[in-house]
Amino acid sequence: MKRCDKCGTSWEQFYKTSMLGCENCYRVFRAELEPVIRKMQGKTRHTGKVPKVGDLDRELLCEYKNLLADKESAMLEGRFEEASELDEEIRQLQYELSRRGLR
Ligand SMILES: [Zn+2]
Structure with a gap:
């Protein structure tokens, strides 16, 4: 199985958790x-229509x-630090969205 040669994260691990080592x-x-x-991206496009949200x-x-x-x-552009900062923001928003029952 393909693994990162630096930290040992496998593709399967990454796919499950969406977190890179x-x-x-x-x-x-x-x-x-x-x-x-x-x-x-395809998925987010299709779930674009959410009925009756404030x-x-x-x-x-x-x-x-x-x-x-x-x-x-x-x-995709290799801006890794930025990606992991965005990851943090995304996690916070996910929490907020699930609290509101939107996810
Ligand atoms: Zn790695």
């Missing part, structure tokens, strides 16, 4: 990452999608 992972798994990211909810969802898109391009 180190910045070398992005390089090692780049070929695998791209189709997954494309799939994620303005703040809509704003949060919009922000969440923007952050995901930013993280995706940061990953």
Whole structure:
């Protein structure tokens, strides 16, 4: 199985948790990452229509999608530090969204 030669994270581990062990992972798994990211983008497009959400909810969802898109391009462009900072923001938003029953 393919593993990062620096931190030992396997593709399977990454796929389950969406967390990479180190910045070398992005390089090692780049070929695998791209189709997954494309799939994620497809999904966010299809779930775009959320019925009856308030303005703040809509704003949060919009922000969440923007952050995901930013993280995706940061990953693909090799801006690893930025990607992990965005990861942190995304996690906080996910928490807020699930608290509101939006996820
Ligand atoms: Zn690694």
